Amino acid sequence: MSSAHEKPVDPDQVVLWSDDYEGHDVISTRTFGFWMYILSDGMLFATLFAAYGVLSYSHSYYTGPTPAQFVAPWYTFIQTMALFLSVLAYGFSMAAMKTGSKAGVINGIVASMVLGAVFIGLDIHDVLRMISMGVTPEVSGGLSAFYALTQVHAAHIFVGLIWMLVMLYQILKKGFTEDVVGRLISLRMFWQFQAVMWVFIYVFVYLWGYMS
Amino acid sequence: MSHGHSNPLQHPEVQMASRSSYLAGFVIASLLMLAATILVSGQVLPPFALLLTIMGCAGLAAIAQIYFLLHIDISEHNIWNTVALVMFIPLFVITIGLTWWMFSQLYLRTMPMIPGMPGMH
Numbered sequence: 425m426s427s428a429h430e431k432p433v434d435p436d437q438v439v440l441w442s443d444d445y446e447g448h449d450v451i452s453t454r455t456f457g458f459w460m461y462i463l464s465d466g467m468l469f470a471t472l473f474a475a476y477g478v479l480s481y482s483h484s485y486y487t488g489p490t491p492a493q494f495v496a497p498w499y500t501f502i503q504t505m506a507l508f509l510s511v512l513a514y515g516f517s518m519a520a521m522k523t524g525s526k527a528g529v530i531n532g533i534v535a536s537m538v539l540g541a542v543f544i545g546l547d548i549h550d551v552l553r554m555i556s557m558g559v560t561p562e563v564s565g566g567l568s569a570f571y572a573l574t575q576v577h578a579a580h581i582f583v584g585l586i587w588m589l590v591m592l593y594q595i596l597k598k599g600f601t602e603d604v605v606g607r608l609i610s611l612r613m614f615w616q617f618q619a620v621m622w623v624f625i626y627v628f629v630y631l632w633g634y635m636s
Numbered sequence: 637m638s639h640g641h642s643n644p645l646q647h648p649e650v651q652m653a654s655r656s657s658y659l660a661g662f663v664i665a666s667l668l669m670l671a672a673t674i675l676v677s678g679q680v681l682p683p684f685a686l687l688l689t690i691m692g693c694a695g696l697a698a699i700a701q702i703y704f705l706l707h708i709d710i711s712e713h714n715i716w717n718t719v720a721l722v723m724f725i726p727l728f729v730i731t732i733g734l735t736w737w738m739f740s741q742l743y744l745r746t747m748p749m750i751p752g753m754p755g756m757h
Binding site: 470606 | 644645649654677679683694705717739740743
């Protein structure tokens with residue numbers, strides 16, 4: 425106590441905490457924080473599901489087309505498989521990271537990107553087909569809700585593809601540093617969560633819409 | 637929690653990745669979506685039973701993906717992710733469910749039938 429008085433503390437020099445504290449687990453902290461973001465992203469989807477739910481009555485389509493007339497279940501099933509396979513490829517990439525295999529991680533992410541691009545390509549093709557049939561968002565409230573929900577999901581996939589591109593660059597440039605590994609794990613959760621949301625979109629929007 | 641601070645690849649978040657678990661999640665979810673697609677395109681069940689069945693498929697596929705892919709379990713490392721998800725599910729269900737309920741009641745009382753429209757379901 426007395427020694428502190430003998431030597432005055434210089435506020436510009438004093439170190440209040442170690443920036444390499446052993447107990448500070450950067451990857452766990454960031455991963456949990458990103459999981460919080462993912463769940464709030466889930467609430468964004470909840471609002472869009474709610475909007476679609478209240479705008480998928482037959483009067484919501486007025487006299488225009490309903491999903492039963494423009495949804496092609498097997499086409500969208502192929503989209504589903506492209507997305508699930510993309511998520512699987514990303515998972516295998518993360519399994520390769522356990523042993524520090526750079527080639528394994530990069531191959532997995534490239535495969536995941538290709539399959540994600542197939543998903544986006546099929547989505548764009550489907551949207552163009554629907555537009556050519558006169559099924560556009562401005563026709564009815566039901567179609568606005570349909571497009572909003574499905575295309576917000578497609579936008580998530582697009583963002584995921586950009587993120588993968590950035591991560592490929594960072595793996596090559598920086599290697600498996602704590603930051604890069606943490607981001608790869610956040611991207612894993614983001615990508616897997618899009619598959620979970622797609623299950624609900626596929627079943628409750630496409631399949632249910634087709635059978636109504 | 638004494639994680640290997642020096643080597644990020646030794647972190648449990650990295651080491652919990654598992655090919656067999658990801659493959660299991662993929663196979664289960666794919667088969668359930670295939671079953672739902674076959675049932676819907678074949679129209680073999682009456683509408684209400686069909687709806688319940690595909691809802692079941694969606695629920696099981698989501699649970700399989702959340703368990704096998706997102707590592708949501710009660711292990712020491714993942715428990716807080718699980719707690720957050722358990723807190724999230726009621727919010728998700730209430731947001732959709734109450735909105736849908738309010739509007740369905742509103743439509744019942746206010747929505748007239750318009751000529752040329754398909755019938756209410």
